[in-house]
Amino acid sequence: MKILIINGPNLNLLGKREPEKYGHSSFEDYLVVLKERFPYIIFDYFQSNIEGEIINEIHKTGFSYSGIILNAGGYTHTSVAITDAIASVKTAVIEVHITNIAAREDFRKTSLIGMNCAGSISGFGLDSYRLAVEALIEMNNKKKI
DSSP, rough: OEEEEETTTTGGTTTTTTTTHHOSOOOOHHHHHHHHHTTSSSSEEEEEEHHHHHHHHHHHHHSSSSSSEEEGGGGTTTHHHHHHHHHOOSOOEEEEEEEOOOSSSSGGGSSSGGGGEEEEEESSSSSHHHHHHHHHEEEEEEEEO
């Protein structure tokens, strides 16, 4: 099983940026935890602050991976182009957020990308990614039945 994790804008600053909301760990540190917990999964990781690069990565991997976990950051609420990219690929995409976007500012309560994702997970800190991995494992197991 091969899973791509895509993090969008400002998520390169995890561990430094607003630690009271986003925690004290970098994503790279958390990725080590995921790889240890799921040693039978190949994880690839991509982060960009640039919308077009995120779209290119979805296009590049969206037909060959078992799943994509996408934290589009602020693009969640603004990017028709990313939601169109998700709709254009075969691979299931799980939308992830570290914070509970429903409990934040009004503009964060609307996800444009969610409509084309297999599911959404938010509010569990970095553990939201683990929950997304487990959801993708379950989805892929159901395909085999």
